[in-house]
Amino acid sequence: MSTAEIDQLARLLAKLPGLGARSSRRAVLALLKRRETLGEPLVRALREAFDKVRACGVCGNLDSIDPCGICASQRRDRQTILVCEEVEDLWAMERAQSYGGLYHVLGGKLSAIDAVGPEDLGIDRLMARIQADDVKEVILALGATVDGQTTAHYIAERLAGLAVNVSRLGHGVPVGGELNYLDEGTLQAALRARQKLTL
């Protein structure tokens, strides 16, 4: 129905989370109609982001500096590490503005079905970091899904021999829910109500 260039652009936009087939075609039109104010700036912003943004070698956060701004900050509590699945989760915690420690982004969770093991999540690197940096508390902020809780349990077992408090986010995370869809208030409550993890 439309030209190959438009179809290809719509097909790629439809792969973005939140955009379906129809909304991606509307997005193409918006980009073509507002080429100077939206389309061209978007191309430049994509180029900039691809050129500059990298995963932090320490925590896995995305930033234009490595170590990232959080890892490099002297104002953060360096003896607490919050472990989460994805960068989205780190961003969600930062928006909640109740946490002042460091992070560790796993980049996924243990999954038998998807064949994701501890080595894929860099859990050895997390262990090394905890021991080297004299960390006192590890908060396991993983999703309340089966895989998320399996991952939390696995990490808690690995930490059992170390002199470190291990907690999980408290009441507030809905069962089966993903962290990054939660509003700030729920995340604040969940952080305040975090509980010591017992095996």
Place this chain on the structure above:
Amino acid sequence: MSTAEIDQLARLLAKLPGLGARSSRRAVLALLKRRETLGEPLVRALREAFDKVRACGVCGNLDSIDPCGICASQRRDRQTILVCEEVEDLWAMERAQSYGGLYHVLGGKLSAIDAVGPEDLGIDRLMARIQADDVKEVILALGATVDGQTTAHYIAERLAGLAVNVSRLGHGVPVGGELNYLDEGTLQAALRARQKLTL
């Protein structure tokens, strides 16, 4: 919370129809994580579309050729023109696969509030086209909104002196609804049930 490059990219993506503030941040992460398979191809597709896609000088459709593929086709009924507000509407009609004539995209509708007059919509160009090409039927496929119906009425009045049948889409377009949100079946029914417009 995050780096300037990420914020700028998320800010632009949030301007696309269908993407809010949170989904635009998720889209940024998808683009960065899947840079090779999604991010870079998207930049190339945007560049291609900006380089090649233009508005058709005859009907206002978007295509990489001018006149567009529809205007240039010898398989379309060249004595029927469907007048619609936006390119989205033309695409929606093509998806419905019940219409084989030509189009005329106004690029908007008459609006006192937005100060859109007949000259902004190129209605003189539509009149010239109808007279020059010996058009037999004009289908006014405008939204069932106040401005859409005002525009239809204005065009019908301008066409009153010409030997051309003027119709509007029939039952099926919900009152107050925009064309491009309708499913294919509703558009097919609306086209079949189109009615001769009486002033």
